[in-house]
Amino acid sequence: MTLNIAIIGGGIGGLTAAIALRQKDFSVTLFEQAAKIGEVGAGLQISVNAVRVLNALGLNPQNWPCSKPKSVTLHDYKHGRIVAKVAMNSTADVPYLQFHRADLIENLMQAAIKAGVSLKLGTQVSNITDKAEVADQSFDLVIGADGVRSTIRDQFYDAEKPRFTGQIAWRALVSSNDLPRSFSQNTHVYMGPNKHLVMYPLRDGKLINIVAVEERNTWTDEGWNHAGNADELRHLFSGWCGNVTTLLDAVKDPIVWGLFAHPTLHSWIKNRLVLLGDSAHPMVPFVAQGACMAIEDAWVLADQLAKNADISVALQAYQAIRKPRATKVQETALKSGRIYHTANPLVRGLLHTGMRLSAQMAPAVMAGHYDWIYDHDVTAG
Ligand SMILES: Cc1cc2nc3c(=O)[nH]c(=O)nc-3n(C[C@H](O)[C@H](O)[C@H](O)COP(=O)(O)OP(=O)(O)OC[C@H]3O[C@@H](n4cnc5c(N)ncnc54)[C@H](O)[C@@H]3O)c2cc1C
Numbered sequence: 146m147t148l149n150i151a152i153i154g155g156g157i158g159g160l161t162a163a164i165a166l167r168q169k170d171f172s173v174t175l176f177e178q179a180a181k182i183g184e185v186g187a188g189l190q191i192s193v194n195a196v197r198v199l200n201a202l203g204l205n206p207q208n209w210p211c212s213k214p215k216s217v218t219l220h221d222y223k224h225g226r227i228v229a230k231v232a233m234n235s236t237a238d239v240p241y242l243q244f245h246r247a248d249l250i251e252n253l254m255q256a257a258i259k260a261g262v263s264l265k266l267g268t269q270v271s272n273i274t275d276k277a278e279v280a281d282q283s284f285d286l287v288i289g290a291d292g293v294r295s296t297i298r299d300q301f302y303d304a305e306k307p308r309f310t311g312q313i314a315w316r317a318l319v320s321s322n323d324l325p326r327s328f329s330q331n332t333h334v335y336m337g338p339n340k341h342l343v344m345y346p347l348r349d350g351k352l353i354n355i356v357a358v359e360e361r362n363t364w365t366d367e368g369w370n371h372a373g374n375a376d377e378l379r380h381l382f383s384g385w386c387g388n389v390t391t392l393l394d395a396v397k398d399p400i401v402w403g404l405f406a407h408p409t410l411h412s413w414i415k416n417r418l419v420l421l422g423d424s425a426h427p428m429v430p431f432v433a434q435g436a437c438m439a440i441e442d443a444w445v446l447a448d449q450l451a452k453n454a455d456i457s458v459a460l461q462a463y464q465a466i467r468k469p470r471a472t473k474v475q476e477t478a479l480k481s482g483r484i485y486h487t488a489n490p491l492v493r494g495l496l497h498t499g500m501r502l503s504a505q506m507a508p509a510v511m512a513g514h515y516d517w518i519y520d521h522d523v524t525a526g
Contacts, residue, residue, distance in 0.1 A: 172263075289301075329388065330350045371402070413425045
């Protein structure tokens with residue numbers, strides 16, 4: 146049966162779902178509040194589990210502007226001493242990629258247009274019902290892909306209030322022209338008391354992306370794009386090793402994002418309304434999986450709608466497949482932030498020694514810590 150489907154939200158999840166659904170011959174209208182793609186959002190790591198989906202959709206994302214990291218190196222903050230180094234992209238046939246969010250969105254949007262999705266840009270939807278009506282238009286199904294601050298989730302689901310995790314993420318992009326030529330083009334994580342900083346290249350090394358996380362007692366708002374103060378960021382990380390200082394010296398316009406933990410939703414389905422991506426399972430960024438989970442959701446939802454003539458059966462199957470995995474990733478992400486930030490020097494020393502020994506004596510174990518995330522292939526089902 147050809148369903149007429151509305152998607153609210155043209156982020157990573159909404160656009161991927163639109164492409165996947167069009168490939169199954171469903172009719173798709175996507176509503177996005179932004180009038181055009183901005184440079185908002187900085188870097189996104191897209192791991193093999195999500196790249197597999199984009200490949201299965203025929204998109205070949207490795208041909209889009211991106212970087213392909215050779216390794217991730219963990220360092221102690223003060224002298225930059227290496228705690229562990231894990232090789233990446235050395236053998237895998239499916240690559241692990243790093244994108245500027247704007248490049249990923251732009252390419253997904255072009256693919257959606259090519260696939261025949263009806264795009265309604267500059268359209269903020271406020272009037273929907275769980276009978277699949279959007280602004281007085283009737284559909285067979287509405288997909289809520291409206292992100293971490295989903296109003297659809299607030300309006301239709303029994304969502305408990307999110308809890309501030311006590312952590313703030315600073316995000317910034319630095320042009321490689323503003324750095325010494327010898328500056329590393331690999332992925333590095335620096336771990337210190339109550340803070341950590343991740344740096345990785347984007348657009349084939351033309352930009353270096355920074356995510357710096359600090360702990361704070363209070364924060365008021367969740368979401369993108371609060372302007373931060375570059376001097377405050379530098380002050381927070383003063384006394385950190387040379388690589389961090391050199392990079393932060395070149396930061397001009399950081400943005401700050403308060404990190405919130407969202408209690409798991411009881412259900413993602415409300416009659417003819419279903420959630421996908423951050424609106425269903427927002428997560429803190431410590432395993433870099435929010436967008437990847439949205440991409441996996443998109444594939445499974447389109448697949449189940451194509452396999453089941455009864456929409457309710459398809460939605461139940463989608464939820465049964467996706468909810469346990471997304472919830473486990475959500476919980477894992479929440480725990481991971483704390484490990485990086487151990488303040489007690491003795492405990493930190495022990496943890497770092499453990500990581501160093503694991504990397505030397507059992508590199509496969511160290512590298513394989515998140516295999517259950519990366520090896521998963523939703524396209525195989
Ligand atoms: C610091 C940080 C680093 C991160 N790093 C990574 C990473 O490396 N890898 C990774 O996988 N994830 C990462 N994430 C998470 C990732 O950004 C999100 O999980 C991902 O963007 C979720 O995709 P989505 O499509 O669900 O929502 P979004 O991408 O947020 O898209 C939602 C869309 O809905 C639109 N919208 C909202 N309301 C309406 C409305 N009423 N009408 C019309 N449109 C509407 C918005 O404009 C937006 O375009 C990170 C997050 C943070 C904070």
